[in-house]
Amino acid sequence: MHDAEVPVLTLDGPSGAGKGTVARLVSERLHWHLLDSGAIYRVLALSAERGGIAIDDVAALRGIACTMVVDFRLDERGKPQVLLDGDDVTNAIRSEACGKRASHVAVLSAVRGALLQCQRAFRRPPGLVADGRDMGTVVFPDALVKIYLTASVEERARRRYNQLIGQGIGDNLPAILKDIEARDVRDCTRAVSPLIPAPDAVVVDTTRKSVEAVVDMVLSQIRRRSGCAP
Ligand SMILES: Nc1ncnc2c1ncn2[C@@H]1O[C@H](COP(=O)(O)OP(=O)(O)OP(=O)(O)O)[C@@H](O)[C@H]1O
Numbered sequence: 001m002h003d004a005e006v007p008v009l010t011l012d013g014p015s016g017a018g019k020g021t022v023a024r025l026v027s028e029r030l031h032w033h034l035l036d037s038g039a040i041y042r043v044l045a046l047s048a049e050r051g052g053i054a055i056d057d058v059a060a061l062r063g064i065a066c067t068m069v070v071d072f073r074l075d076e077r078g079k080p081q082v083l084l085d086g087d088d089v090t091n092a093i094r095s096e097a098c099g100k101r102a103s104h105v106a107v108l109s110a111v112r113g114a115l116l117q118c119q120r121a122f123r124r125p126p127g128l129v130a131d132g133r134d135m136g137t138v139v140f141p142d143a144l145v146k147i148y149l150t151a152s153v154e155e156r157a158r159r160r161y162n163q164l165i166g167q168g169i170g171d172n173l174p175a176i177l178k179d180i181e182a183r184d185v186r187d188c189t190r191a192v193s194p195l196i197p198a199p200d201a202v203v204v205d206t207t208r209k210s211v212e213a214v215v216d217m218v219l220s221q222i223r224r225r226s227g228c229a230p
Pocket residue numbers: 013014015016017018019020021022038159160162163206209210211214
């Protein structure tokens with residue numbers, strides 16, 4: 001199968017909309033590959049921080065983006081793991097601080113350009129579920145199905161708060177809400193690849209929908225377009 005024939009499902013939207021959760025479940029149901037593009041931006045931000053590189057040092061950041069080796073794999077218990085140059089950074093990249101730094105480096109056009117090919121390389125048979133901010137608009141404009149997930153900012157902050165509490169990381173809801181609002185503004189207003197629904201995306205507000213209902217809706221969209229979803 002030629003790359004362009006490999007079907008892609010894109011899931012874009014703001015932080016906490018449920019993209020990662022839905023992407024993982026749908027990819028498992030379809031046995032398709034999974035691209036968590038936000039993890040790549042997070043790994044870059046972490047690598048820069050570890051190297052003492054400022055979040056606006058374009059040349060140095062582009063250098064890291066071109067040379068870092070990011071691996072996604074399952075550990076011996078089947079849990080997803082992210083490696084940076086062989087080092088396990090799965091937990092380190094998940095902090096709110098790392099997400100915030102990622103959204104700063106993500107405004108840089110040179111960085112986004114350097115990461116484009118690495119993201120497109122995930123398109124392999126039998127198919128790809130790609131989660132991010134510009135999957136349907138820039139990285140895979142010819143995707144079979146494009147979904148834009150959203151939810152109210154209060155709901156997204158509540159979800160993130162519950163997630164952090166569940167992980168035993170005490171946090172504060174008003175601070176999370178403020179961070180998510182600031183990240184939304186940065187992601188939606190940047191000059192390059194801003195977060196917007198692709199013109200041909202199906203927009204789904206998940207505020208009062210269960211994860212299962214969203215997964216079913218996404219699978220039904222794929223079924224409608226290709227007849228291949230279970
Ligand atoms: N429809 C939903 N209803 C309730 N909780 C949800 C729903 N979808 C996701 N969640 C929960 O919200 C939290 C954030 O979800 P998730 O990480 O999938 O969001 P995301 O859009 O990928 O965010 P980010 O872009 O920041 O990675 C998780 O704890 C997840 O279980």
